[in-house]
Amino acid sequence: MLRVEGLYSGYGRIEALHGIDIDVREGEIVALIGANGAGKTTLLMTICGNPRASAGRVTLAGEDITGLPTHLIARRGLAHSPEGRRIFPRMSVLENLRMGASIADPRHFKDDLDRVLGLFPRLGERLDQRGGTLSGGEQQMLAIGRALMSRPRLLLLDEPSLGLAPLVVRQIFEIIATINREQGVTVLLVEQNAFHALSLAHRAHVMVTGRIALSGSGAELLNNPEIRAHYLDGGAGGGAVSTS
Amino acid sequence: MEYFFQQVINGLTLGAIYGLIALGYTMVYGIIGMINFAHGEIYMLGAFISLVAFLVFSSISGGSVALALLAALLVTMVFTALWGWVVERMAYRPLRGAPRLAPLISAIGVSILLQNFVQIAQGARVKPLPPVIQGGVTLDLGAAFSLSISWLQIVIFVLTLTLMAGFTWMIARTSLGRAQRATEQDMKMAALLGVNVDRVVSATFVIGAALAGVAGMMVTLYYGVIDFYIGFLAGIKAFTAAVLGGIGSLPGAMLGGLLIGLTESLWSAYFSIQYKDVATFAILVGVLLFRPSGLLGRPDVEKV
Numbered sequence: 001m002l003r004v005e006g007l008y009s010g011y012g013r014i015e016a017l018h019g020i021d022i023d024v025r026e027g028e029i030v031a032l033i034g035a036n037g038a039g040k041t042t043l044l045m046t047i048c049g050n051p052r053a054s055a056g057r058v059t060l061a062g063e064d065i066t067g068l069p070t071h072l073i074a075r076r077g078l079a080h081s082p083e084g085r086r087i088f089p090r091m092s093v094l095e096n097l098r099m100g101a102s103i104a105d106p107r108h109f110k111d112d113l114d115r116v117l118g119l120f121p122r123l124g125e126r127l128d129q130r131g132g133t134l135s136g137g138e139q140q141m142l143a144i145g146r147a148l149m150s151r152p153r154l155l156l157l158d159e160p161s162l163g164l165a166p167l168v169v170r171q172i173f174e175i176i177a178t179i180n181r182e183q184g185v186t187v188l189l190v191e192q193n194a195f196h197a198l199s200l201a202h203r204a205h206v207m208v209t210g211r212i213a214l215s216g217s218g219a220e221l222l223n224n225p226e227i228r229a230h231y232l233d234g235g236a237g238g239g240a241v242s243t244s
Numbered sequence: 245m246e247y248f249f250q251q252v253i254n255g256l257t258l259g260a261i262y263g264l265i266a267l268g269y270t271m272v273y274g275i276i277g278m279i280n281f282a283h284g285e286i287y288m289l290g291a292f293i294s295l296v297a298f299l300v301f302s303s304i305s306g307g308s309v310a311l312a313l314l315a316a317l318l319v320t321m322v323f324t325a326l327w328g329w330v331v332e333r334m335a336y337r338p339l340r341g342a343p344r345l346a347p348l349i350s351a352i353g354v355s356i357l358l359q360n361f362v363q364i365a366q367g368a369r370v371k372p373l374p375p376v377i378q379g380g381v382t383l384d385l386g387a388a389f390s391l392s393i394s395w396l397q398i399v400i401f402v403l404t405l406t407l408m409a410g411f412t413w414m415i416a417r418t419s420l421g422r423a424q425r426a427t428e429q430d431m432k433m434a435a436l437l438g439v440n441v442d443r444v445v446s447a448t449f450v451i452g453a454a455l456a457g458v459a460g461m462m463v464t465l466y467y468g469v470i471d472f473y474i475g476f477l478a479g480i481k482a483f484t485a486a487v488l489g490g491i492g493s494l495p496g497a498m499l500g501g502l503l504i505g506l507t508e509s510l511w512s513a514y515f516s517i518q519y520k521d522v523a524t525f526a527i528l529v530g531v532l533l534f535r536p537s538g539l540l541g542r543p544d545v546e547k548v
Protein backbone atom coordinates (compact mmCIF):
# COMPACT_ATOMS: atom_id res chain seq x y z
CA MET A 1 0.00 0.00 0.00
CA LEU A 2 2.59 2.53 1.14
CA ARG A 3 6.29 2.13 0.60
CA VAL A 4 8.93 4.61 1.74
CA GLU A 5 12.45 4.06 0.45
CA GLY A 6 15.59 5.91 1.47
CA LEU A 7 13.65 9.03 2.38
CA TYR A 8 15.55 12.18 3.33
CA SER A 9 13.83 15.37 4.37
CA GLY A 10 14.13 18.36 6.66
CA TYR A 11 13.53 22.03 7.20
CA GLY A 12 15.78 24.35 5.26
CA ARG A 13 19.31 23.27 5.98
CA ILE A 14 18.34 21.11 8.94
CA GLU A 15 17.96 17.48 7.94
CA ALA A 16 15.44 15.61 10.07
CA LEU A 17 15.11 12.29 8.20
CA HIS A 18 18.27 10.46 7.23
CA GLY A 19 17.13 7.67 4.93
CA ILE A 20 13.88 6.11 6.13
CA ASP A 21 12.60 2.76 4.83
CA ILE A 22 9.20 1.54 5.88
CA ASP A 23 6.31 -0.18 4.23
CA VAL A 24 2.67 -0.51 5.16
CA ARG A 25 0.68 -3.35 3.61
CA GLU A 26 -2.94 -3.25 2.68
CA GLY A 27 -5.23 -3.75 5.68
CA GLU A 28 -2.50 -3.35 8.28
CA ILE A 29 -2.09 -1.08 11.24
CA VAL A 30 1.55 -0.07 11.43
CA ALA A 31 2.77 1.86 14.45
CA LEU A 32 5.67 4.27 14.51
CA ILE A 33 7.08 5.03 17.92
CA GLY A 34 10.01 7.12 19.03
CA ALA A 35 11.10 9.84 21.40
CA ASN A 36 10.27 13.52 21.01
CA GLY A 37 12.06 15.02 18.06
CA ALA A 38 12.81 11.65 16.45
CA GLY A 39 11.18 12.83 13.23
CA LYS A 40 7.86 10.98 13.29
CA THR A 41 5.77 14.02 12.38
CA THR A 42 8.31 15.02 9.76
CA LEU A 43 8.00 11.57 8.20
CA LEU A 44 4.20 11.73 8.00
CA MET A 45 4.31 15.26 6.62
CA THR A 46 6.98 14.37 4.07
CA ILE A 47 4.82 11.47 2.87
CA CYS A 48 2.17 14.15 2.29
CA GLY A 49 4.59 16.34 0.35
CA ASN A 50 5.17 19.11 2.88
CA PRO A 51 8.11 19.41 3.43
CA ARG A 52 9.29 17.93 0.14
CA ALA A 53 11.60 14.96 0.28
CA SER A 54 15.18 15.86 -0.63
CA ALA A 55 15.93 12.28 -1.67
CA GLY A 56 14.23 8.91 -1.70
CA ARG A 57 10.89 7.65 -2.89
CA VAL A 58 7.34 7.31 -1.63
CA THR A 59 4.94 5.04 -3.49
CA LEU A 60 1.26 4.61 -2.78
CA ALA A 61 -0.29 1.45 -4.22
CA GLY A 62 2.64 1.17 -6.59
CA GLU A 63 2.41 4.73 -7.89
CA ASP A 64 5.22 7.16 -7.22
CA ILE A 65 3.87 10.13 -5.24
CA THR A 66 7.20 11.70 -4.27
CA GLY A 67 7.24 15.34 -5.25
CA LEU A 68 3.52 15.60 -5.95
CA PRO A 69 1.86 18.65 -4.41
CA THR A 70 0.11 17.94 -1.12
CA HIS A 71 -3.45 18.25 -2.40
CA LEU A 72 -2.84 15.75 -5.19
CA ILE A 73 -1.39 13.25 -2.74
CA ALA A 74 -4.56 13.61 -0.68
CA ARG A 75 -6.59 12.94 -3.80
CA ARG A 76 -4.79 9.62 -4.26
CA GLY A 77 -6.59 8.37 -1.17
CA LEU A 78 -4.27 9.33 1.64
CA ALA A 79 -5.88 11.08 4.61
CA HIS A 80 -4.03 12.69 7.49
CA SER A 81 -5.12 13.48 11.01
CA PRO A 82 -2.13 15.66 11.84
CA GLU A 83 -0.23 16.51 14.96
CA GLY A 84 -2.11 19.12 16.97
CA ARG A 85 -5.37 18.11 15.26
CA ARG A 86 -5.60 21.29 13.22
CA ILE A 87 -9.36 21.64 13.40
CA PHE A 88 -10.62 24.72 11.54
CA PRO A 89 -11.46 26.75 14.62
CA ARG A 90 -14.02 29.12 13.12
CA MET A 91 -15.95 26.47 11.26
CA SER A 92 -18.69 24.34 12.71
CA VAL A 93 -18.19 20.63 13.30
CA LEU A 94 -20.34 19.92 10.26
CA GLU A 95 -18.30 22.26 8.08
CA ASN A 96 -15.08 20.67 9.29
CA LEU A 97 -16.48 17.33 8.20
CA ARG A 98 -17.54 18.82 4.88
CA MET A 99 -13.96 20.00 4.37
CA GLY A 100 -12.87 16.41 4.97
CA ALA A 101 -15.16 15.42 2.12
CA SER A 102 -13.76 18.09 -0.23
CA ILE A 103 -12.38 15.50 -2.61
CA ALA A 104 -15.12 12.93 -2.20
CA ASP A 105 -18.10 12.41 -4.46
CA PRO A 106 -20.83 14.71 -3.05
CA ARG A 107 -23.38 11.93 -3.53
CA HIS A 108 -21.63 9.93 -0.81
CA PHE A 109 -21.73 12.74 1.69
CA LYS A 110 -24.79 11.63 3.61
CA ASP A 111 -23.56 8.04 3.90
CA ASP A 112 -20.09 9.09 4.95
CA LEU A 113 -21.48 11.52 7.50
CA ASP A 114 -23.67 8.81 9.00
CA ARG A 115 -20.74 6.43 9.13
CA VAL A 116 -18.48 8.95 10.88
CA LEU A 117 -21.19 10.03 13.31
CA GLY A 118 -21.79 6.37 14.05
CA LEU A 119 -18.16 6.09 15.14
CA PHE A 120 -18.25 9.36 17.05
CA PRO A 121 -21.77 10.01 18.36
CA ARG A 122 -20.40 12.93 20.39
CA LEU A 123 -19.82 14.83 17.16
CA GLY A 124 -23.40 14.28 16.10
CA GLU A 125 -24.62 16.16 19.16
CA ARG A 126 -22.40 19.10 18.32
CA LEU A 127 -22.68 19.57 14.58
CA ASP A 128 -23.26 23.32 14.87
CA GLN A 129 -20.63 24.01 17.49
CA ARG A 130 -17.51 25.85 16.35
CA GLY A 131 -14.47 23.62 16.06
CA GLY A 132 -12.33 25.90 18.20
CA THR A 133 -14.63 25.49 21.19
CA LEU A 134 -14.58 21.68 21.29
CA SER A 135 -12.76 19.89 24.08
CA GLY A 136 -9.42 18.27 23.28
CA GLY A 137 -10.94 14.81 23.01
CA GLU A 138 -13.78 16.03 20.82
CA GLN A 139 -11.28 17.79 18.58
CA GLN A 140 -9.35 14.57 18.22
CA MET A 141 -12.51 12.72 17.26
CA LEU A 142 -13.29 15.44 14.76
CA ALA A 143 -9.79 15.28 13.29
CA ILE A 144 -10.10 11.54 12.74
CA GLY A 145 -13.69 11.83 11.53
CA ARG A 146 -12.73 14.57 9.10
CA ALA A 147 -9.95 12.39 7.70
CA LEU A 148 -12.39 9.51 7.22
CA MET A 149 -14.86 11.64 5.26
CA SER A 150 -12.81 11.26 2.09
CA ARG A 151 -13.02 7.44 2.18
CA PRO A 152 -9.23 7.12 2.35
CA ARG A 153 -7.31 3.98 1.50
CA LEU A 154 -4.60 4.93 3.94
CA LEU A 155 -5.05 6.90 7.14
CA LEU A 156 -2.11 8.66 8.81
CA LEU A 157 -2.68 9.38 12.49
CA ASP A 158 -0.22 11.59 14.35
CA GLU A 159 -0.46 11.10 18.11
CA PRO A 160 -4.21 10.74 18.41
CA SER A 161 -3.94 10.13 22.14
CA LEU A 162 -1.96 13.26 23.00
CA GLY A 163 -3.35 15.08 26.00
CA LEU A 164 -6.40 12.89 26.44
CA ALA A 165 -7.72 11.25 29.58
CA PRO A 166 -7.00 7.49 29.82
CA LEU A 167 -10.64 6.60 29.22
CA VAL A 168 -10.81 8.68 26.06
CA VAL A 169 -7.48 7.25 24.91
CA ARG A 170 -8.95 3.78 25.15
CA GLN A 171 -12.01 4.86 23.19
CA ILE A 172 -9.87 6.36 20.47
CA PHE A 173 -7.77 3.23 20.13
CA GLU A 174 -10.87 1.05 19.99
CA ILE A 175 -12.22 3.21 17.22
CA ILE A 176 -8.96 2.96 15.28
CA ALA A 177 -9.22 -0.82 15.52
CA THR A 178 -12.82 -0.67 14.32
CA ILE A 179 -11.98 1.55 11.38
CA ASN A 180 -9.26 -0.85 10.36
CA ARG A 181 -11.19 -4.05 10.91
CA GLU A 182 -14.65 -3.13 9.71
CA GLN A 183 -13.96 -0.49 7.12
CA GLY A 184 -10.76 -1.92 5.77
CA VAL A 185 -8.76 1.27 6.16
CA THR A 186 -5.01 0.82 6.33
CA VAL A 187 -3.48 2.82 9.19
CA LEU A 188 -0.06 4.29 9.88
CA LEU A 189 -0.11 5.37 13.48
CA VAL A 190 2.41 7.62 15.24
CA GLU A 191 2.27 7.35 19.01
CA GLN A 192 4.04 8.26 22.23
CA ASN A 193 1.73 5.86 23.96
CA ALA A 194 3.86 2.88 23.01
CA PHE A 195 1.95 0.27 24.97
CA HIS A 196 -1.40 0.98 23.35
CA ALA A 197 0.12 1.46 19.93
CA LEU A 198 2.12 -1.79 19.99
CA SER A 199 -0.82 -3.77 21.33
CA LEU A 200 -2.97 -2.52 18.49
CA ALA A 201 -0.50 -2.65 15.64
CA HIS A 202 0.25 -5.58 13.38
CA ARG A 203 3.75 -4.29 12.87
CA ALA A 204 5.77 -1.41 14.23
CA HIS A 205 8.89 0.65 13.61
CA VAL A 206 10.95 2.47 16.20
CA MET A 207 12.41 5.75 15.12
CA VAL A 208 15.52 7.33 16.62
CA THR A 209 16.83 10.69 15.44
CA GLY A 210 15.68 10.44 11.87
CA ARG A 211 16.38 6.76 11.34
CA ILE A 212 14.47 3.50 11.78
CA ALA A 213 16.24 1.75 14.62
CA LEU A 214 14.09 -1.32 14.99
CA SER A 215 11.19 -3.00 13.24
CA GLY A 216 9.04 -5.99 14.06
CA SER A 217 5.57 -7.19 14.81
CA GLY A 218 3.69 -5.35 17.54
CA ALA A 219 3.96 -8.32 19.88
CA GLU A 220 7.71 -8.74 19.27
CA LEU A 221 8.44 -5.14 20.10
CA LEU A 222 6.18 -5.23 23.15
CA ASN A 223 8.35 -8.03 24.51
CA ASN A 224 11.67 -6.58 23.42
CA PRO A 225 13.62 -5.73 26.60
CA GLU A 226 15.20 -2.64 25.11
CA ILE A 227 11.83 -1.29 24.07
CA ARG A 228 10.39 -2.14 27.45
CA ALA A 229 13.13 -0.21 29.16
CA HIS A 230 12.90 2.89 27.01
CA TYR A 231 9.29 3.24 25.94
CA LEU A 232 7.28 1.10 28.33
CA ASP A 233 7.54 0.43 32.07
CA GLY A 234 7.23 4.14 32.81
CA GLY A 235 10.31 5.00 30.80
CA ALA A 236 8.29 6.47 27.96
CA GLY A 237 10.32 8.71 25.73
CA GLY A 238 13.01 8.99 28.37
CA GLY A 239 15.82 7.54 26.36
CA ALA A 240 16.55 6.20 22.95
CA VAL A 241 17.26 2.83 21.47
CA SER A 242 20.74 2.72 20.05
CA THR A 243 20.87 2.80 16.28
CA SER A 244 23.50 0.08 15.98
CA MET B 245 -32.35 68.36 8.52
CA GLU B 246 -33.17 67.89 4.89
CA TYR B 247 -29.62 68.79 4.01
CA PHE B 248 -28.32 66.29 6.51
CA PHE B 249 -30.36 63.41 5.12
CA GLN B 250 -29.41 64.36 1.62
CA GLN B 251 -25.77 64.08 2.62
CA VAL B 252 -26.44 60.75 4.27
CA ILE B 253 -27.82 59.42 1.01
CA ASN B 254 -24.82 60.69 -0.90
CA GLY B 255 -22.49 59.27 1.71
CA LEU B 256 -24.08 55.85 1.64
CA THR B 257 -23.80 55.71 -2.14
CA LEU B 258 -20.13 56.53 -1.98
CA GLY B 259 -19.72 54.18 0.96
CA ALA B 260 -21.26 51.27 -0.93
CA ILE B 261 -18.59 51.75 -3.58
CA TYR B 262 -15.80 51.87 -0.98
CA GLY B 263 -17.25 48.78 0.63
CA LEU B 264 -17.04 46.91 -2.64
CA ILE B 265 -13.35 47.74 -2.96
CA ALA B 266 -12.73 47.03 0.71
CA LEU B 267 -14.04 43.48 0.29
CA GLY B 268 -11.11 42.70 -1.97
CA TYR B 269 -8.58 44.01 0.53
CA THR B 270 -10.05 42.19 3.44
CA MET B 271 -10.51 38.91 1.58
CA VAL B 272 -6.94 38.80 0.32
CA TYR B 273 -5.64 39.80 3.72
CA GLY B 274 -7.69 37.05 5.34
CA ILE B 275 -6.31 34.39 3.08
CA ILE B 276 -2.64 35.24 2.68
CA GLY B 277 -2.16 37.75 5.49
CA MET B 278 -1.00 40.50 3.18
CA ILE B 279 -2.37 43.77 1.90
CA ASN B 280 -2.75 43.78 -1.87
CA PHE B 281 -1.30 47.15 -2.71
CA ALA B 282 -2.21 46.78 -6.35
CA HIS B 283 -5.91 46.57 -5.53
CA GLY B 284 -6.59 50.31 -5.88
CA GLU B 285 -5.11 50.21 -9.38
CA ILE B 286 -7.41 47.35 -10.35
CA TYR B 287 -10.28 49.61 -9.41
CA MET B 288 -8.82 52.41 -11.54
CA LEU B 289 -8.41 49.96 -14.39
CA GLY B 290 -12.04 48.98 -13.94
CA ALA B 291 -13.06 52.61 -14.30
CA PHE B 292 -11.17 52.93 -17.61
CA ILE B 293 -12.29 49.60 -19.00
CA SER B 294 -15.89 50.42 -18.22
CA LEU B 295 -15.58 53.82 -19.88
CA VAL B 296 -14.14 52.42 -23.06
CA ALA B 297 -16.49 49.46 -23.06
CA PHE B 298 -19.52 51.64 -22.51
CA LEU B 299 -18.56 53.98 -25.35
CA VAL B 300 -18.00 51.04 -27.67
CA PHE B 301 -21.19 49.25 -26.73
CA SER B 302 -23.39 52.33 -26.82
CA SER B 303 -22.24 53.00 -30.37
CA ILE B 304 -23.16 49.48 -31.47
CA SER B 305 -26.16 48.76 -29.28
CA GLY B 306 -28.41 51.07 -31.22
CA GLY B 307 -29.33 53.43 -28.44
CA SER B 308 -30.23 51.05 -25.65
CA VAL B 309 -28.37 52.53 -22.71
CA ALA B 310 -29.33 49.71 -20.38
CA LEU B 311 -27.94 47.10 -22.71
CA ALA B 312 -24.71 49.03 -23.21
CA LEU B 313 -24.32 49.43 -19.45
CA LEU B 314 -24.89 45.77 -18.81
CA ALA B 315 -22.43 44.72 -21.47
CA ALA B 316 -19.88 47.19 -20.15
CA LEU B 317 -20.37 45.84 -16.64
CA LEU B 318 -19.70 42.28 -17.77
CA VAL B 319 -16.65 43.24 -19.81
CA THR B 320 -15.30 45.27 -16.89
CA MET B 321 -15.70 42.39 -14.48
CA VAL B 322 -14.07 39.91 -16.84
CA PHE B 323 -11.06 42.08 -17.55
CA THR B 324 -10.45 43.23 -14.00
CA ALA B 325 -10.81 39.63 -12.85
CA LEU B 326 -8.15 38.70 -15.35
CA TRP B 327 -5.90 41.43 -13.97
CA GLY B 328 -6.49 40.19 -10.46
CA TRP B 329 -5.29 36.80 -11.58
CA VAL B 330 -2.21 38.30 -13.25
CA VAL B 331 -1.31 40.32 -10.16
CA GLU B 332 -1.43 37.23 -7.99
CA ARG B 333 0.64 35.20 -10.42
CA MET B 334 3.21 37.94 -10.99
CA ALA B 335 3.57 39.67 -7.67
CA TYR B 336 2.46 37.23 -5.00
CA ARG B 337 2.74 33.58 -5.92
CA PRO B 338 6.43 33.54 -6.79
CA LEU B 339 7.12 35.18 -3.44
CA ARG B 340 5.00 33.02 -1.18
CA GLY B 341 7.19 32.03 1.71
CA ALA B 342 9.57 34.92 1.06
CA PRO B 343 9.96 37.62 3.75
CA ARG B 344 6.74 39.58 4.05
CA LEU B 345 8.20 42.78 2.70
CA ALA B 346 9.05 41.22 -0.67
CA PRO B 347 5.50 40.71 -2.00
CA LEU B 348 4.48 44.14 -0.74
CA ILE B 349 7.22 45.70 -2.79
CA SER B 350 6.39 43.66 -5.86
CA ALA B 351 2.71 44.62 -5.48
CA ILE B 352 3.64 48.28 -5.32
CA GLY B 353 5.69 47.64 -8.44
CA VAL B 354 2.65 46.20 -10.19
CA SER B 355 0.55 49.17 -9.17
CA ILE B 356 3.09 51.62 -10.56
CA LEU B 357 3.17 49.57 -13.74
CA LEU B 358 -0.62 49.67 -14.08
CA GLN B 359 -0.76 53.41 -13.41
CA ASN B 360 1.86 54.15 -16.00
CA PHE B 361 0.34 51.78 -18.47
CA VAL B 362 -3.02 53.55 -18.26
CA GLN B 363 -1.35 56.94 -18.32
CA ILE B 364 0.44 56.09 -21.55
CA ALA B 365 -2.45 54.24 -23.15
CA GLN B 366 -5.16 56.71 -22.19
CA GLY B 367 -3.28 59.93 -21.63
CA ALA B 368 -2.84 61.83 -18.43
CA ARG B 369 -5.81 64.08 -18.88
CA VAL B 370 -9.09 63.62 -17.07
CA LYS B 371 -11.58 61.53 -19.06
CA PRO B 372 -15.16 62.73 -18.99
CA LEU B 373 -18.30 60.69 -19.46
CA PRO B 374 -21.52 62.62 -19.99
CA PRO B 375 -24.26 61.64 -17.54
CA VAL B 376 -25.73 58.35 -18.65
CA ILE B 377 -28.45 57.73 -16.14
CA GLN B 378 -30.35 60.92 -15.42
CA GLY B 379 -33.24 61.95 -13.28
CA GLY B 380 -34.37 60.55 -10.01
CA VAL B 381 -37.13 60.48 -7.48
CA THR B 382 -38.06 63.10 -4.95
CA LEU B 383 -39.55 61.91 -1.73
CA ASP B 384 -41.88 64.47 -0.16
CA LEU B 385 -41.85 63.85 3.51
CA GLY B 386 -44.19 66.48 4.84
CA ALA B 387 -43.87 70.21 4.80
CA ALA B 388 -40.64 71.59 3.47
CA PHE B 389 -38.90 68.26 3.75
CA SER B 390 -38.04 66.41 0.64
CA LEU B 391 -35.19 64.16 -0.37
CA SER B 392 -34.03 63.54 -3.85
CA ILE B 393 -32.42 60.32 -4.83
CA SER B 394 -31.10 59.95 -8.33
CA TRP B 395 -31.75 56.83 -10.35
CA LEU B 396 -28.03 56.43 -10.56
CA GLN B 397 -27.76 56.33 -6.79
CA ILE B 398 -30.46 53.71 -6.70
CA VAL B 399 -28.69 51.67 -9.37
CA ILE B 400 -25.40 51.88 -7.46
CA PHE B 401 -27.05 50.92 -4.23
CA VAL B 402 -29.03 48.02 -5.60
CA LEU B 403 -26.09 46.66 -7.58
CA THR B 404 -23.57 46.86 -4.75
CA LEU B 405 -25.96 45.40 -2.21
CA THR B 406 -26.83 42.57 -4.58
CA LEU B 407 -23.17 41.83 -5.17
CA MET B 408 -22.42 41.95 -1.47
CA ALA B 409 -25.30 39.63 -0.69
CA GLY B 410 -24.30 37.22 -3.44
CA PHE B 411 -20.75 37.32 -2.29
CA THR B 412 -21.68 36.70 1.34
CA TRP B 413 -23.77 33.75 0.25
CA MET B 414 -20.89 32.41 -1.83
CA ILE B 415 -18.49 32.54 1.12
CA ALA B 416 -20.98 31.01 3.53
CA ARG B 417 -22.55 28.30 1.41
CA THR B 418 -20.57 27.20 -1.61
CA SER B 419 -17.70 24.77 -1.62
CA LEU B 420 -15.37 27.44 -2.98
CA GLY B 421 -16.36 29.73 -0.11
CA ARG B 422 -15.78 26.95 2.37
CA ALA B 423 -12.40 26.19 0.85
CA GLN B 424 -11.54 29.89 1.10
CA ARG B 425 -12.41 30.01 4.78
CA ALA B 426 -10.52 26.78 5.44
CA THR B 427 -7.48 28.10 3.59
CA GLU B 428 -7.70 31.30 5.60
CA GLN B 429 -7.80 29.42 8.89
CA ASP B 430 -5.14 26.82 8.16
CA MET B 431 -3.60 26.69 4.71
CA LYS B 432 -1.50 23.60 5.39
CA MET B 433 -4.46 21.64 6.69
CA ALA B 434 -6.62 22.65 3.76
CA ALA B 435 -3.96 21.24 1.42
CA LEU B 436 -3.82 18.01 3.44
CA LEU B 437 -7.55 17.63 2.80
CA GLY B 438 -7.03 17.89 -0.94
CA VAL B 439 -7.84 21.57 -1.42
CA ASN B 440 -5.83 23.12 -4.23
CA VAL B 441 -4.69 26.08 -2.19
CA ASP B 442 -3.10 27.89 -5.13
CA ARG B 443 -6.38 27.83 -6.97
CA VAL B 444 -8.26 29.11 -3.95
CA VAL B 445 -5.85 32.01 -3.53
CA SER B 446 -6.15 32.80 -7.24
CA ALA B 447 -9.93 32.74 -7.00
CA THR B 448 -9.78 35.15 -4.10
CA PHE B 449 -7.77 37.69 -6.08
CA VAL B 450 -10.01 37.22 -9.09
CA ILE B 451 -13.26 37.76 -7.20
CA GLY B 452 -11.88 40.74 -5.29
CA ALA B 453 -10.68 42.29 -8.53
CA ALA B 454 -14.03 41.81 -10.26
CA LEU B 455 -15.76 43.57 -7.36
CA ALA B 456 -13.24 46.42 -7.53
CA GLY B 457 -13.90 46.60 -11.28
CA VAL B 458 -17.61 47.10 -10.62
CA ALA B 459 -16.73 49.82 -8.11
CA GLY B 460 -14.61 51.50 -10.78
CA MET B 461 -17.50 51.48 -13.19
CA MET B 462 -19.88 52.90 -10.58
CA VAL B 463 -17.50 55.76 -9.88
CA THR B 464 -17.16 56.51 -13.56
CA LEU B 465 -20.91 56.80 -13.81
CA TYR B 466 -21.30 58.67 -10.53
CA TYR B 467 -18.65 61.35 -10.94
CA GLY B 468 -18.47 61.40 -14.72
CA VAL B 469 -14.70 62.00 -14.69
CA ILE B 470 -11.79 59.67 -14.14
CA ASP B 471 -8.04 59.82 -14.47
CA PHE B 472 -5.21 57.34 -14.11
CA TYR B 473 -4.52 58.47 -10.56
CA ILE B 474 -7.87 57.72 -8.89
CA GLY B 475 -6.76 54.28 -7.74
CA PHE B 476 -4.42 55.64 -5.13
CA LEU B 477 -6.87 57.65 -3.04
CA ALA B 478 -9.77 55.27 -3.45
CA GLY B 479 -7.42 52.43 -2.58
CA ILE B 480 -6.36 54.05 0.66
CA LYS B 481 -9.93 54.92 1.56
CA ALA B 482 -11.16 51.42 0.91
CA PHE B 483 -8.20 50.08 2.84
CA THR B 484 -9.20 52.38 5.72
CA ALA B 485 -12.72 50.99 5.45
CA ALA B 486 -11.38 47.45 5.68
CA VAL B 487 -9.24 48.32 8.71
CA LEU B 488 -12.09 50.20 10.36
CA GLY B 489 -14.42 47.24 9.93
CA GLY B 490 -11.73 44.82 11.09
CA ILE B 491 -9.34 43.53 8.47
CA GLY B 492 -10.26 39.99 7.52
CA SER B 493 -13.94 40.51 8.33
CA LEU B 494 -16.29 40.62 5.34
CA PRO B 495 -19.26 42.31 7.06
CA GLY B 496 -16.67 44.62 8.59
CA ALA B 497 -15.48 45.70 5.14
CA MET B 498 -19.00 46.57 4.06
CA LEU B 499 -19.78 48.41 7.29
CA GLY B 500 -16.42 50.19 7.17
CA GLY B 501 -17.10 51.27 3.59
CA LEU B 502 -20.45 52.78 4.49
CA LEU B 503 -18.98 54.58 7.50
CA ILE B 504 -16.10 56.02 5.48
CA GLY B 505 -18.52 57.17 2.77
CA LEU B 506 -20.73 58.82 5.37
CA THR B 507 -17.79 60.48 7.08
CA GLU B 508 -16.51 61.84 3.85
CA SER B 509 -19.82 63.22 2.72
CA LEU B 510 -20.84 64.72 6.06
CA TRP B 511 -17.41 66.17 6.62
CA SER B 512 -17.49 67.84 3.21
CA ALA B 513 -20.97 69.16 3.92
CA TYR B 514 -20.36 70.63 7.35
CA PHE B 515 -16.64 71.31 7.61
CA SER B 516 -14.41 71.66 4.67
CA ILE B 517 -14.44 69.84 1.41
CA GLN B 518 -10.71 70.38 0.94
CA TYR B 519 -9.95 68.37 4.02
CA LYS B 520 -12.31 65.46 3.41
CA ASP B 521 -9.44 63.08 2.76
CA VAL B 522 -7.77 64.14 5.97
CA ALA B 523 -10.84 62.97 7.86
CA THR B 524 -10.48 59.50 6.38
CA PHE B 525 -6.81 59.31 7.22
CA ALA B 526 -7.47 60.51 10.74
CA ILE B 527 -9.83 57.57 11.09
CA LEU B 528 -7.17 55.20 9.78
CA VAL B 529 -4.61 56.47 12.26
CA GLY B 530 -7.14 56.46 15.09
CA VAL B 531 -8.26 52.88 14.45
CA LEU B 532 -4.70 51.62 14.13
CA LEU B 533 -3.79 53.31 17.40
CA PHE B 534 -6.79 52.53 19.55
CA ARG B 535 -8.55 49.54 18.05
CA PRO B 536 -6.33 47.71 15.59
CA SER B 537 -8.78 44.80 15.37
CA GLY B 538 -11.44 47.18 14.03
CA LEU B 539 -15.17 47.24 14.72
CA LEU B 540 -16.03 43.68 13.73
CA GLY B 541 -12.55 42.17 13.77
CA ARG B 542 -12.33 38.95 15.67
CA PRO B 543 -10.91 39.14 19.16
CA ASP B 544 -9.15 35.76 18.83
CA VAL B 545 -10.52 33.80 21.73
CA GLU B 546 -10.37 30.32 20.25
CA LYS B 547 -8.54 27.53 21.96
CA VAL B 548 -6.58 26.41 18.97
Ligand SMILES: Nc1ncnc2c1ncn2[C@@H]1O[C@H](COP(=O)(O)OP(=O)(O)OP(=O)(O)O)[C@@H](O)[C@H]1O
Binds near residue numbers: 036040042
Ligand atom coordinates in the same frame (compact mmCIF):
# COMPACT_ATOMS: atom_id res chain seq x y z
N1 LIG C 1 9.14 23.57 11.17
C1 LIG C 1 10.34 23.13 11.60
N2 LIG C 1 11.45 23.87 11.36
C2 LIG C 1 12.66 23.45 11.78
N3 LIG C 1 12.87 22.30 12.42
C3 LIG C 1 11.81 21.52 12.68
C4 LIG C 1 10.49 21.90 12.28
N4 LIG C 1 9.64 20.93 12.68
C5 LIG C 1 10.38 19.99 13.28
N5 LIG C 1 11.70 20.33 13.29
C6 LIG C 1 12.80 19.54 13.84
O1 LIG C 1 12.83 18.29 13.19
C7 LIG C 1 13.11 17.26 14.11
C8 LIG C 1 12.01 16.22 14.07
O2 LIG C 1 10.79 16.79 14.52
P1 LIG C 1 9.41 16.04 14.50
O3 LIG C 1 8.36 17.02 14.79
O4 LIG C 1 9.31 15.29 13.23
O5 LIG C 1 9.56 15.03 15.71
P2 LIG C 1 8.51 14.03 16.34
O6 LIG C 1 9.13 12.70 16.30
O7 LIG C 1 7.20 14.19 15.69
O8 LIG C 1 8.46 14.55 17.83
P3 LIG C 1 7.21 14.61 18.85
O9 LIG C 1 7.06 13.25 19.41
O10 LIG C 1 7.69 15.57 19.90
O11 LIG C 1 6.05 15.09 18.12
C9 LIG C 1 13.22 17.92 15.47
O12 LIG C 1 14.61 18.08 15.75
C10 LIG C 1 12.57 19.25 15.31
O13 LIG C 1 13.18 20.23 16.11
Ligand SMILES: [Mg+2]
Binds near residue numbers: 040041042083158
Ligand atom coordinates in the same frame (compact mmCIF):
# COMPACT_ATOMS: atom_id res chain seq x y z
MG1 LIG D 1 5.37 14.81 16.29
